[in-house]
Amino acid sequence: MAANTSDKLQQLKELLAEVTDLSRAAALLEWDQETYMPPGGVQSRAEQLSTLLRLSHVRFTSDEVGRLIGELEDELGGRPFDSDEASLVRVTRRDYDQARKLPPDLVAEVARAGSVARPVWEKARHDENFGLFAPYMEKNVELNRRIADAIGYEDRPYDALLDRSEPGMTTAQLEAIFAELKKAIVPLIADIARHADAIDDRVLYRGFDPDLQVSYALGVVKRLGYDLERGRQDKSTHPFSTAFGPGDVRITTRVSRDFFNECLFGSIHESGHAMYNQGMGHDIDRTPLWGGASPGVHESQSRLWENLVGRSQPFWRHFYPSLRSVFPEPLQGVDEEGFYRAVNRAYPSLIRVEADEVTYNMHVLLRFELENQLLEGTLKVKDLPEAWNALFKSYLGLNVPNDREGALQDIHWSYVSFGIFPGYTIGNLIGAQLMEKIHTDMPDLDAQIETGQFASLLGWLRKNVHRHGRKFTPNELMERATGQPLTAAPWIAYVQRKFGALYALHAGRY
Incomplete structure (x- = not known):
């Protein structure tokens, strides 16, 4: 028996809830790193965050999520623009299309790089020595370029990064x-x-x-x-x-x-x-x-x-x-x-x-x-x-x-x-x-x-x-x-x- 629109919405919400839970678990680890984590936990925390965010990305960009979005777009075409249902499908589509452009390994690498770089930044800041942080900054600039290239842009590479954070802004x-x-x-x-x-x-x-x-x-x-x-x-x-x-x-x-x-x-x-x-x-x-x-x-x-x-x-x-x-x-x-x-x-x-x-x-x-x-x-x-x-x-x-x-x-x-x-x-x-x-x-x-x-x-x-x-x-x-x-x-x-x-x-x- 084919699933109706309500069933498909529920299926999509359940998948998205898992993705959200993984992202929030990563955010909790990041909060802990900034507040109470001992200095010796940096490398393990970097791997934990990398794993969680990679899993979140893979689940979100799955073919099943894409299929449900596509079917619901067709079935919810008449719903009011500001309804929860139409908005959920519209915003999820925007995020999904953008996320699909980013390889899972790149997402994991970004998470790992940020976690490793933070304590180095803290030490460099304390020591007033940019040279300590420079190699990590080099890596982060390279990763930003790779993200911009993966997303794509018509004019400036910054446009790709800006659209991720401020939709519609150039x-x-x-x-x-x-x-x-x-x-x-x-x-x-x-x-x-x-x-x-x-x-x-x-x-x-x-x-x-x-x-x-x-x-x-x-x-x-x-x-x-x-x-x-x-x-x-x-x-x-x-x-x-x-x-x-x-x-x-x-x-x-x-x-x-x-x-x-x-x-x-x-x-x-x-x-x-x-x-x-x-x-x-x-x-x-x-x-x-x-x-x-x-x-x-x-x-x-x-x-x-x-x-x-x-x-x-x-x-x-x-x-x-x-x-x-x-x-x-x-x-x-x-x-x-x-x-x-x-x-x-x-x-x-x-x-x-x-x-x-x-x-x-x-x-x-x-x-x-x-x-x-x-x-x-x-x-x-x-x-x-x-x-x-x-x-x-x-x-x-x-x-x-x-x-x-x-x-x-x-x-x-x-x-x-x-x-x-x-x-x-x-x-x-x-x-x-x-x-x-x-x-x-x-x-x-x-x-x-x-x-x-x-x-x-x-x-x-x-x-x-x-x-x-x-x-x-x-x-x-x-x-x-x-x-x-x-x-x-x-x-x-x-x-x-x-x-x-x-x-x-x-x-x-x-």
């Missing part, structure tokens, strides 16, 4: 976005530099007890909506968020006694990612629909909470009294207005994750350009630190003192993950565009934040972004949520308005 489109941002940002940075003394941020470096920072940050993200019954926070070299399903979504942070921003804003940032994952529907769990629409959309959630909420004046009107009660000595003599201004001081800095809202996208542009040059062979890995330092001087006017604060500062290049960095800028733009719409829908949002009420904001994001998972491409999601495709205009207007006020810049210009 290198040329990104270059146009960055050109628009540079046109707005460069003069703003210059104007702020001329008023650099307007903000004093020395309070942030006065010495804050690390344990108290971690506990305070955890209390804040819980207030924002991060569900600790379905999550936890640990420490890692580079903060991250990871999810093993809607009931287990974890974050990590790092803490410095002598720089307040690192722990709190890092925790808020990662909790934004985590709340996105916690808000996805259980009905799409263990399918390709569960997960962020793209790294850029995911980043929009983290940066919306970190910057548009966490660095806003209403936020600090609410939280500053409690912060001062926890840290009375370092905050002595500093009022709420002074602290708000301090955490928003804009100035060129060396570290991307600590950069202010104005200069942040220049950090991303630098990485985007270097990845393209490495991929196209116009830049050799051995010359990467020198190229990094030259671009940094050109874009941000700073001399990079060492490799730790230069080409070794991000964990991303220890993975085989070119094409991810642009998502941070895309996330900035999406976050501002979403927040513009949220303010239209909730005119009293600032008043809610000032009184510590975040449920309505989280509820809007749950309804318009989180619950959809990967049903829609980033542009489709933005059209549905805001009524227009991705645009840089709201973000540009936001930073010009906010920092124009903070630095008392010429009102007519901003």
Whole structure:
């Protein structure tokens, strides 16, 4: 007896659930490697990850999955575009066609290379010695080229990698976005530099007890909506968020006694990612629909909470009294207005994750350009630190003192993950565009934040972004949520308005 459509959907879901379980098991091993695994476990962990991800890839790209997708495409042709069934088949088809282009051995090699490279990156970063990491970076560049060649591209090899992470985006489109941002940002940075003394941020470096920072940050993200019954926070070299399903979504942070921003804003940032994952529907769990629409959309959630909420004046009107009660000595003599201004001081800095809202996208542009040059062979890995330092001087006017604060500062290049960095800028733009719409829908949002009420904001994001998972491409999601495709205009207007006020810049210009 031939299977009906319902039976075929169930068969496909069962196969996809197995694939998801294997991928999540690998993600759990990766989380452990970043948090608690002893150094001696590196080689075994690399083989474990390689095996799991190879198995996941082989199962997903099986002929049986392809057959079910093809038959269901024919049978579900009349279903609404946004229905779970039509979306599952559409998104699975996109992922399947792309995955079929990657040989299983390449997938395994990528997993193995990333696992082995991470501890070497950590040591090289600690020792401020790019040369230690260079051979592993060479391997990762080669693997990125092989991935791009396997997927195929018409214009630039970066297009192939970009389409994996940001569906529908091209290198040329990104270059146009960055050109628009540079046109707005460069003069703003210059104007702020001329008023650099307007903000004093020395309070942030006065010495804050690390344990108290971690506990305070955890209390804040819980207030924002991060569900600790379905999550936890640990420490890692580079903060991250990871999810093993809607009931287990974890974050990590790092803490410095002598720089307040690192722990709190890092925790808020990662909790934004985590709340996105916690808000996805259980009905799409263990399918390709569960997960962020793209790294850029995911980043929009983290940066919306970190910057548009966490660095806003209403936020600090609410939280500053409690912060001062926890840290009375370092905050002595500093009022709420002074602290708000301090955490928003804009100035060129060396570290991307600590950069202010104005200069942040220049950090991303630098990485985007270097990845393209490495991929196209116009830049050799051995010359990467020198190229990094030259671009940094050109874009941000700073001399990079060492490799730790230069080409070794991000964990991303220890993975085989070119094409991810642009998502941070895309996330900035999406976050501002979403927040513009949220303010239209909730005119009293600032008043809610000032009184510590975040449920309505989280509820809007749950309804318009989180619950959809990967049903829609980033542009489709933005059209549905805001009524227009991705645009840089709201973000540009936001930073010009906010920092124009903070630095008392010429009102007519901003």
